Amino acid sequence: MTPEVAAALDRAKAELAQQFLSDPGVVGVAKGFRSRGGELTDEPVAVVMVLKKRREALISRRRLLPKTVEVDGRSYGVDVVETGEFTFSGTAAGAGVSDIVERIRPPLQGSSIGNAVDGSHGTLGCLVRDKTDGTICVLSANHVLANFGHSSLGENTVQPSVKDGGGPANDTVATLKRFVPLVKEADGANTVDAAIAQLAPDIEVDTAVARNLMAPISPTHPVIGMAFISSKLGACFIAKIDSILRKLDVELLTPNSTAPAVVGRPIEKVGRSTGYTSSFILDTSATVVVNGYRFEDLVFAQRFSMTGDSGAVVCEGGNGRTPTPIDYVECRMLATSGTYYDLPLTGDNDLADKARDEFLGQSKTGNLIVQAIYLNMERGIERLQAVGDGTAEERAQARLYYDRYRAVVASVLADPNSTVALNQGHLDDVRHMFAGLSPELVTAAEKDVLWVLFDQVLTPALGMNRRQLITYMDDLAVYNRVRLHLLAIPDLELDGSYTFSSGQR
Structure with a gap:
């Protein structure tokens, strides 16, 4: 996208926002490239995000979004994308999975931190130098x-946060110095959510990362942004680092250690x-509207942060396949399915968790499925x-496939280097399973999408082993294709409920 086209689409985006963001069904606008057939094309477009994408015949003419928008005599396409609802989810505590809540001196990047007065909690992003006074x-x-x-400026910053046991008397490490004001949507848009607190004179400076979980910031390990909004399943919005540093008039302690965000590039962080x-x-270039706040020009990633990680600095690097943990909960779906099909599925919780975290959790498409x-x-x-209960035929077929594949799945999940490959017999069995799903369990529209995914996504994977399947499902084009078809299922909910990742609204 040339700078001229980008500038024109920015004007188109502003025009569309002025006309349609007041519509309760429209939640955001952005510039980007048109998605067609599940893959990004090279056509630059204005993107409008909606709660639910419906056929034109079901929408009043007054609310109908345009197919094109004109800027400076040139017409640009408008791509309408269904995203679901974005909301603040309240004042939940941290995820409780890998909490870095201990007292750390000197305070390190990735550890618990918060305001001592209001009790907010989040993550220490990193140390910076104030360019106004050094x-x-x-x-x-x-x-x-x-x-x-x-x-108020001068309020104490404590490490760990008050929520994590810290207090102003013994745990103050800094005092609030400056912040970028946040405005409600009626007054404009935000691009960052950032603040600085000046380090206390008796606190040592250390650029290491808490528990040495990640390399320090450097020119070879540059920062791309800061995580500050997350969903209950870990989807994350990230403010760009260059905007943060510029607006706060600060710099990183290590020179030449920032990088622009690039679609498809792996990122990593350490959070509270x-x-x-x-x-x-x-x-x-994501835009999200949350509880009256609008944020634009954001970076988006899956299963990357949760409540309490807000403020975590995001760097280039990592394998892209270390997702946010999900707490163990005995799966009610396994228990209910076991009753319906008369199978011992309640004993397979550990196997299901292993499939989730060590197979599906290793790819973009797998995380989308999770x-x-x-x-x-x-x-x-x-x-x-x-x-209630499945028919005798359903139970017999379920038992056949369970006995045939339970041990195979367990062995493949136990061996990351398994050479067991998806073969034609496996595809034939999946086809039979899909065909046998009763209309009481799977609607016609849902089954139509299953067949499309079978033909377009599963069949091309013929011959792939575990590692090859993970690489295949990690392809951005495959992710976009699957997401596009899932969005075509009426009333299917996809991850779209976001909150600032701290304990405060």
């Missing part, structure tokens, strides 16, 4: 250090709640319970 400061999110700008995670950049399963699990359980 002092060393802590960098984190505005809502972590300054309570969305409601705190989920520790070390690594994912891939999926978008670099999110879709978790968010729509109650719907599946309700359908199974409404029917």
